[in-house]
Amino acid sequence: MFVRFSAVIAVMSLLSSFALAEDAKLTDPQIAHIAYTAGVIDIAAAKQALTQASNKEVKAFAEGMVRDHEAVNKLALDLVEKLKVTPEDNDTSKTLSKNAADKLAELGKLKDAEFDKAYVANEVAYHKAVDSALEITLIPNANNAELKSLLQTGLKIFQGHEQHAEHVAASLK
């Protein structure tokens, strides 16, 4: 129950941090920064899981998150270099990083099966929030066609991770 409640809070705070972005129109350099930050956050969460998780499937999932998000972020870095765009920090990125730091600290106190469940529940919630941010805000606001296309690939990857996380969550019950 605690886990589920905290997951709901995580989604709400994530959604509200993405909602900030809707007030002001986001620019491509800001969108690139947000997307990159979202990947960095999930890599950090996965690295924490690789040292703290006890379940084999949870560890394998975390390895996949590091692998995929590093690959997406490499594509993103290659693209901004090609487009000569400098990603620009913004309130949405800052809120995301702050929430993620709080989450890392919260999960850092948990151990074994308790950690496994909380990490996977947060991964489901986090990917859901990022998926809707991509669909509702980031992709429609992206101007550059190549950036838009990379965000669309990112969306497919994140949706895949969300389903993968749901499978892992179901196996932990």
Next chain:
Amino acid sequence: MTPRWIFPIAAALTLGASVSAHAATIQITMENLVISPAEALAKVGDTIEWINKDVFAHTATARNGEWDVTLPSNKTLTSVLKKAGTIDYYCRFHPNMKATLVVEP
């Protein structure tokens, strides 16, 4: 009189023809998190060439547990089909990637 060299050539042609008729190579591509074709048709003995064009690792995992191929990023692997059946498979890492392979006897 038939020249002697005809025989080896004729034999090679027949062999070549029979190989291509009975064991084909079917390409299945994973690109941009999509498996294509979504439904592939093959026969027992055929070779599947799994082509991963993504920078992400994928798997081709049969739902019935018969096979599980792990495909590193930008790699091509082959496997020979041993059993007939209609097999739904997916990528374990990205379960939104799904397809069907129909293997005829």
